[in-house]
Amino acid sequence: MDAPIRQLVDQVLGVTGGRRPDWANDQAPVLQIQSMNDSIYLIGMIGGKDVGKSSLINALLGQSIARVSGFGEGTRRALAYVFQDDSMTVRRQLDQIIPDQFDLIEHTQPSGQGRVLLDLPDIDSIYSEHVELTRRLLRHMLYPVWVQSIEKYADREPIHLLATVARSNTPENFLFVLTKSDQVANRHGKQAVDELKSDFADRVARACQIVDRPVVYAVTNTDSQAFDFPELARKILFRRTPERLSHDREAASRRQRQTVARWLLDAGLDEKLLIAKRLHDHAGQVLVSRVVEPLVDQVTDRLIHDPQLQAHLIEPTVNARLGYWPIVNMIQATLGPVLSLTRSVRPADISQTLAGREIASHLRGIFAELVQSDPMVLTLYARDKLWEHEPSDRASAGLQQKLDLAIQKHRKGLSEKFSRPGFLTRMVAPVLTIGVVIWFPILQPILQTLLQDSASDLTRETILTVVELLSASYLLQSVGFLAIYFLILWMWLRWRTTRRIQRYLRQKTETDHPAAVILEWQDQLLEPIRQYVEQLESLQTKIDEFAASAGVIRSRPSDQAA
Numbered sequence: 001m002d003a004p005i006r007q008l009v010d011q012v013l014g015v016t017g018g019r020r021p022d023w024a025n026d027q028a029p030v031l032q033i034q035s036m037n038d039s040i041y042l043i044g045m046i047g048g049k050d051v052g053k054s055s056l057i058n059a060l061l062g063q064s065i066a067r068v069s070g071f072g073e074g075t076r077r078a079l080a081y082v083f084q085d086d087s088m089t090v091r092r093q094l095d096q097i098i099p100d101q102f103d104l105i106e107h108t109q110p111s112g113q114g115r116v117l118l119d120l121p122d123i124d125s126i127y128s129e130h131v132e133l134t135r136r137l138l139r140h141m142l143y144p145v146w147v148q149s150i151e152k153y154a155d156r157e158p159i160h161l162l163a164t165v166a167r168s169n170t171p172e173n174f175l176f177v178l179t180k181s182d183q184v185a186n187r188h189g190k191q192a193v194d195e196l197k198s199d200f201a202d203r204v205a206r207a208c209q210i211v212d213r214p215v216v217y218a219v220t221n222t223d224s225q226a227f228d229f230p231e232l233a234r235k236i237l238f239r240r241t242p243e244r245l246s247h248d249r250e251a252a253s254r255r256q257r258q259t260v261a262r263w264l265l266d267a268g269l270d271e272k273l274l275i276a277k278r279l280h281d282h283a284g285q286v287l288v289s290r291v292v293e294p295l296v297d298q299v300t301d302r303l304i305h306d307p308q309l310q311a312h313l314i315e316p317t318v319n320a321r322l323g324y325w326p327i328v329n330m331i332q333a334t335l336g337p338v339l340s341l342t343r344s345v346r347p348a349d350i351s352q353t354l355a356g357r358e359i360a361s362h363l364r365g366i367f368a369e370l371v372q373s374d375p376m377v378l379t380l381y382a383r384d385k386l387w388e389h390e391p392s393d394r395a396s397a398g399l400q401q402k403l404d405l406a407i408q409k410h411r412k413g414l415s416e417k418f419s420r421p422g423f424l425t426r427m428v429a430p431v432l433t434i435g436v437v438i439w440f441p442i443l444q445p446i447l448q449t450l451l452q453d454s455a456s457d458l459t460r461e462t463i464l465t466v467v468e469l470l471s472a473s474y475l476l477q478s479v480g481f482l483a484i485y486f487l488i489l490w491m492w493l494r495w496r497t498t499r500r501i502q503r504y505l506r507q508k509t510e511t512d513h514p515a516a517v518i519l520e521w522q523d524q525l526l527e528p529i530r531q532y533v534e535q536l537e538s539l540q541t542k543i544d545e546f547a548a549s550a551g552v553i554r555s556r557p558s559d560q561a562a
């Protein structure tokens with residue numbers, strides 16, 4: 001299997017915790033297509049004890065190269081029949097796969113170039129090393145010949161191995177042989193052989209999970225002309241061109257990919273994803289209904305109705321705005337702090353408790369319930385066990401900090417927007433302040449005297465007026481008037497600025513609202529589940545892409561029910 005496919009399988013196993021499929025094990029008899037030699041191919045006899053594998057090799061070659069035995073251990077080493085030019089390469093290859101466990105016989109027939117005909121030990125005897133050797137070779141054998149004798153054809157072991165091998169190689173590359181047909185034909189006639197062939201073909205089709213029954217060749221190794229022997233010999237011995245080899249390897253590779261794709265689609269990831277999404281939704285709903293929504297309401301409500309919090313937000317802006325008004329700014333500087341002193345507030349106080357309970361305690365309750373409802377939460381929140389004291393306190397403190405920052409930002413934003421009055425106000429402000437101070441007590445009485453009197457009395461009257469203006473009683477009267485005037489002006493300006501800001505605060509959009517950080521905080525709390533969902537989704541996408549490339553279609557739930 002390719003490394004990326006292997007990785008995909010591992011990822012799915014990591015998520016589902018399922019059992020590793022047989023074909024994904026390192027030692028499984030899975031065809032290693034990538035490591036195959038381009039021009040050399042293995043054809044090996046795979047079958048149970050004494051079925052006639054060695055006899056079949058001899059009969060095919062018309063000479064006795066393999067040792068035949070009706071009892072005892074039988075064939076225990078692999079025997080490779082190789083064209084002489086290929087022998088070096090084949091020896092090197094076999095040395096890597098089954099070191100010291102093979103013999104090599106060279107021949108000089110060019111028609112056998114590239115082909116390695118293998119006689120192998122049985123796959124069902126008491127000798128475990130026999131099976132091991134054959135399984136190892138199967139990892140490199142493009143063309144296994146499945147040999148069964150007529151008396152043993154219903155044995156389960158060979159069929160089981162066939163089923164495993166057929167997951168990584170296509171049955172089109174296989175040949176199926178029933179040996180010792182002479183024994184049945186002699187006793188029950190030729191028709192009995194045909195019936196057994198047909199039944200064997202059914203079993204093979206089931207094992208390989210194919211619809212069409214494969215061809216089964218009935219032979220007797222003692223007569224190379226009887227039954228299907230001549231046709232079988234042609235099928236085994238014909239020379240595979242490079243094109244044919246690459247076609248057959250491609251077919252095997254497709255089969256492997258289909259096997260993996262089907263397994264991936266059936267691995268239960270859809271269900272995991274569904275459960276994870278439900279968990280995410282459920283956790284979100286619980287958090288929203290029990291903490292987030294009430295908290296947003298609480299913060300919003302206090303932003304609008306709590307005079308202390310409002311003063312905290314608005315006071316700096318009022319200060320800055322009134323700074324543009326001469327004299328009024330002095331009153332603000334003197335009296336403003338006195339007002340705001342009574343209104344000191346810690347903004348974080350507004351989110352420490354909810355319905356008389358600490359936020360952290362709400363969190364602990366919610367996450368303890370989530371753990372109960374889905375143990376997956378234990379894994380996802382392994383680093384942030386929100387059902388425990390320390391992590392939930394930390395999460396709650398994080399929210400306080402966020403809100404503090406948001407309110408500070410809010411305060412700054414207001415100040416940026418409102419602290420500088422418009423051009424007209426800045427023009428009018430000196431007139432309404434300094435102008436008033438000069439006009440009413442000084443300029444207006446002098447001008448009045450100047451305009452009332454005739455030119456001859458001008459100097460004297462004017463001087464008299466100035467003297468009057470400087471009298472103690474007049475000064476007191478003027479200061480009294482101005483004090484009242486400026487106090488009223490200060491109060492009016494404060495009221496006007498405050499009202500404007502409050503009006504603005506009421507129509508503020510939600511994203512600017514300090515309470516928006518509570519939603520952000522909620523997302524953060526749900527992050528582990530969201531990441532898990534994302535991980536599953538991306539795995540799902542990869543699987544779907546892989547399945548599509550392998551030509552395997554996901555069966556819908558209705559199909560499965562059918």
Ligand SMILES: Nc1nc2c(ncn2[C@@H]2O[C@H](COP(=O)(O)OP(=O)(O)OP(=O)(O)O)[C@@H](O)[C@H]2O)c(=O)[nH]1
Pocket residue numbers: 048049050051052053054055056067068069070071072073074075076120121122179180181182183219220221222
């Ligand atoms: N009647 C009959 N006997 C056969 C046939 N093929 C093999 N035999 C006999 O079956 C016995 C086993 O034959 P082998 O060729 O050694 O069988 P094998 O599968 O190589 O056996 P192991 O290497 O031990 O697994 C021998 O006595 C053969 O003579 C056949 O087609 N017909």
Ligand SMILES: [Mg+2]
Pocket residue numbers: 053054055067068069074075119120121
């Ligand atoms: Mg043998």
